[in-house]
Amino acid sequence: KNEVEQSPQNLTAQEGEFITINCSYSVGISALHWLQQHPGGGIVSLFMLSSGKKKHGRLIATINIQEKHSSLHITASHPRDSAVYICAAFSSGTYKYIFGTGTRLKVLA
Amino acid sequence: AAGVIQSPRHLIKEKRETATLKCYPIPRHDTVYWYQQGPGQDPQFLISFYEKMQSDKGSIPDRFSAQQFSDYHSELNMSSLELGDSALYFCASSLNLPNSGNTIYFGEGSWLTVV
Numbered sequence: 288k289n290e291v292e293q294s295p296q297n298l299t300a301q302e303g304e305f306i307t308i309n310c311s312y313s314v315g316i317s318a319l320h321w322l323q324q325h326p327g328g329g330i331v332s333l334f335m336l337s338s339g340k341k342k343h344g345r346l347i348a349t350i351n352i353q354e355k356h357s358s359l360h361i362t363a364s365h366p367r368d369s370a371v372y373i374c375a376a377f378s379s380g381t382y383k384y385i386f387g388t389g390t391r392l393k394v395l396a
Numbered sequence: 397a398a399g400v401i402q403s404p405r406h407l408i409k410e411k412r413e414t415a416t417l418k419c420y421p422i423p424r425h426d427t428v429y430w431y432q433q434g435p436g437q438d439p440q441f442l443i444s445f446y447e448k449m450q451s452d453k454g455s456i457p458d459r460f461s462a463q464q465f466s467d468y469h470s471e472l473n474m475s476s477l478e479l480g481d482s483a484l485y486f487c488a489s490s491l492n493l494p495n496s497g498n499t500i501y502f503g504e505g506s507w508l509t510v511v
Contacts (some may be wrong), residue, residue: 383454388438
């Protein structure tokens with residue numbers, strides 16, 4: 288069992304839909320990142336969370352430390368949101384990032 | 397604002413050759429991380445440096461070595477290249493070890509193809 292698990296692994300949505308990607312982790316963490324990886328490989332850090340909720344444009348990220356769970360929400364999805372979304376948990380025990388398996392999102396026009 | 401710069405962006409090498417990848421962190425960042433992402437795979441942590449000293453080591457082959465220089469840039473040296481080394485190598489930087497106050501910034505990655 289991976290220490291960081293994401294669901295779903297693949298997601299296809301219609302433009303305008305509300306999208307939720309989930310991340311569960313089993314290790315103690317001091318921070319969790321949501322990353323976006325576009326075809327071609329470049330990675331963009333969307334959010335870093337240690338508690339609560341953050342919002343940036345159409346993106347919202349939440350984390351529940353007690354439940355060891357984080358969610359990334361995309362409102363009014365757009366084809367340009369198509370990418371792989373990865374959650375990465377920073378383990379407070381090993382000082383390493385543990386990456387989730389990624390969620391491949393495709394938004395259709 | 398300056399981001400994490402990696403070079404070269406693309407590199408093609410033959411088996412048994414040597415390759416060097418460079419990473420220039422964001423100015424004033426003192427921590428550099430290297431990751432390897434094979435085709436269709438999750439990123440795998442290789443090694444990290446804090447203040448020019450190795451701070452952690454992951455699944456880095458013995459054929460690979462890395463260091464962080466006085467200007468905080470880092471180089472990943474890969475020798476006796478194998479076909480399986482073909483991957484995206486990206487580095488990230490942060491100020492000190494990440495905690496709730498500091499974030500990590502990723503470079504765009506260097507594509508290595510071994511033929």
